[in-house]
Amino acid sequence: MVILKDIDVIYKGETLRLTRFWGNNKLCLWIKNPNQINMSKMEFVGGYPNEYCIF
Template sequence: MKEIDVIYKGEVLKLTRFWGNNKLCLWIKNSNQITMPKMEFVGGYPNEYCIFLENLSVEELKEIKTVDGKVLNFEEF
């Protein structure tokens, strides 16, 4: 999967697939993002945090946009 930067709740995160289970997630780009709602520690290193898209509501999913403001079609991922 191609990783892309996205905007969610005013933060730039990386949309990717989690290496452990291949589920779509929003991966942190800097350490201050670990306090975001629904952010989970998912690894052995201190910087391995993400939000799994399956844990977001339909409304929350609609908040995820490309860095140029476009709505994402998650079916493409």
């Protein structure tokens, strides 16, 4: 198993954080900026307003 520690990646011109989602351990691209919640395929995944990611 590869241990993944929050890697910044460029996806569709935006910097997102590649990490594992705490709920199911799947890889996801996590927002770094609240403006990114409107990106396509972005999903709300938590109880806090800034918990969005793309699986």
